[in-house]
Amino acid sequence: MKFLIFGPPGSGKGTYSTRIEDKIDVEHIATGDIFREAVKEKTELGKRVKEYLDRGDLVPDELVNKVVREKLKKVGMDNFLLDGYPRTVEQAKFLNDIMDIDGLILLDVTDEIIIKRLSSRRICKDCGEVFNKLFHPPEEEGVCDKCGGDLYQRDDDKPDVIKDRINTYEERSEPVIDYFEGKIPIVVNRCRKANAPIDAMVKNIIDQMKERDLVS
Numbered sequence: 001m002k003f004l005i006f007g008p009p010g011s012g013k014g015t016y017s018t019r020i021e022d023k024i025d026v027e028h029i030a031t032g033d034i035f036r037e038a039v040k041e042k043t044e045l046g047k048r049v050k051e052y053l054d055r056g057d058l059v060p061d062e063l064v065n066k067v068v069r070e071k072l073k074k075v076g077m078d079n080f081l082l083d084g085y086p087r088t089v090e091q092a093k094f095l096n097d098i099m100d101i102d103g104l105i106l107l108d109v110t111d112e113i114i115i116k117r118l119s120s121r122r123i124c125k126d127c128g129e130v131f132n133k134l135f136h137p138p139e140e141e142g143v144c145d146k147c148g149g150d151l152y153q154r155d156d157d158k159p160d161v162i163k164d165r166i167n168t169y170e171e172r173s174e175p176v177i178d179y180f181e182g183k184i185p186i187v188v189n190r191c192r193k194a195n196a197p198i199d200a201m202v203k204n205i206i207d208q209m210k211e212r213d214l215v216s
């Protein structure tokens, strides 16, 4: 089973993927992790990725494709839920050329919800634990439950930056959905509440996948 999970920043791709991974026995592969791994292991590709990241530049499609292909080969290429890739139509074409994807899960979330969710996120300065005022608030405001460290808001999670991230998604990534439309089944999960219960949402996704014979 080869699935993609797709959605704007703040749609909860990581959280959903972990839950879906447990239910249908696929390996969740997050491209952010693949990059970190390649950089850490100092592979040839990893070194090239690092150059871009150090400069704060976007990693070019061609290099992203190679890193992802390397990782997929390692996991056997036939049982995964890919999160964070493809992000552009060029990447989608590459993936479609090297393998048949079975389906795409689309997390359909409004801009309003994204802004509300992401701007509620707080991170521990010391241990990196992530809290969210909506779903996972710390016991004491501004203090980490785990280590007692101070919580802060990442610049990326401030409303103006969130709007930029949404725009980038709409310009570069939404065309990927159009690209796959008609080629592979697309399961859409509509979320219209900032604190919609994740269990019900995951059930909705799995039920739709079953209905369409994507999973048994």
Ligand SMILES: [Zn+2]
Pocket (backbone or CB within 6 Å): 124, 125, 126, 127, 128, 129, 144, 145, 146, 147, 148, 149
């Ligand atoms: Zn902490």
